[in-house]
Amino acid sequence: MGTDRLPESGYFRAKIAQEQLIEKASIPYSIVHATQFFEFVDSIADAATDGGAVRVAPVLFQPIAGDDVAQAVARVAIGSPSNGHVAIAGPERFRMDEFLREALAARHDRRAVVTDPRARYFGAELSEGTLVPGRDAILTETRYRDWRGRTVVGG
Template sequence: MRIVVIGGTGLIGGKLVEKLTARGHEAVPAAPSTGVDTLTGEGLAEVLKGAQVVVDVSNSPSFEDTAVLEFFTTSTRNLLAAEAGAGVGHHVALSVVGAERLPDSGYMRAKVAQEALIKDSGVPYSILRATQFFEFLDGIAATSTDGSAVRLSGSLFQPVAAEDVAATLTDVVLAAPANGTVELGGPESHGLADLVREHLGRKGDPREVVADDAAGYFGAVIDDQSLRPGENPRLGDLTYDKWAAR
């Protein structure tokens, strides 16, 4: 089966291409570096020829509110239109658990808008909503640093390893279109501030992590339910300890 992976040179995309290829499929990474630009539409018609499935794991280069909304809506419209023209039978997209619960976050609003376009497109689809990746812990700390301190909510979240995201995506891609949403979380819940504190401590980072619920998460106030999946989610295999040991 020919499967085109938009964002196929990135963290998740690269792992997904490897896993699909190992299963005997023709997995084609598509990104600006390979001549495919979903914002302009450049290269889309060519790369989608003969594709049965398209997976969109691309991400906005900017998280500024207007820019991130423009990226996800424009690229998704262009991609879905090209898929309809090419007769693609399954659109798979990676999104974020709890996006609709954080309207104060421009990034989450953009992901909700992307999901709505997919659902209204008429192209059979599956959406995988994942929780935050362990690989993002350094970035979360960086954006929450205030002087020598890192201020983060103490609310619970349920992060997952990128490896488990790619593995679950592989299963979703190779299954029939769900025409719905699948949620994925890590095997354990952690306090956000607690896990970042542990993570920085393992690396010898001297910054103090302060639990401050007013600090929010990328512009949104969160609680214990904001970033965790609902009932009966799929769960990754790697705990933080196992991931960190790698």
């Protein structure tokens, strides 16, 4: 989610280029845009770690369970191509700094989460709505607190 809103990130520029190639091809397509996965909490924190502290912006994001992404992609894949984009997201919005603070504490990760409005997300500066879907998004049902209870907490 937010790929087209983060062109200063090399990773997101590559995703934009891939999507443009698909859109210009002569075959029907559907592209699914998902918000950040619950499963990526550690990699998001690791990428934002600076000297032992996790520096993240207090922007909104609406993470989703990987299983829910797989189910949504399967539904889109067996349907008729839309020649467009389908947005999917988890059912809850959080502030990224608050979410990471709670998620890392639940994993017994001692890194401090520092709220930094200028912190970069994989090389890109975020604005309030960069990582959240529009009103037409399909919202899944798995809440973070329920998903977290089904996973093994690392130490």
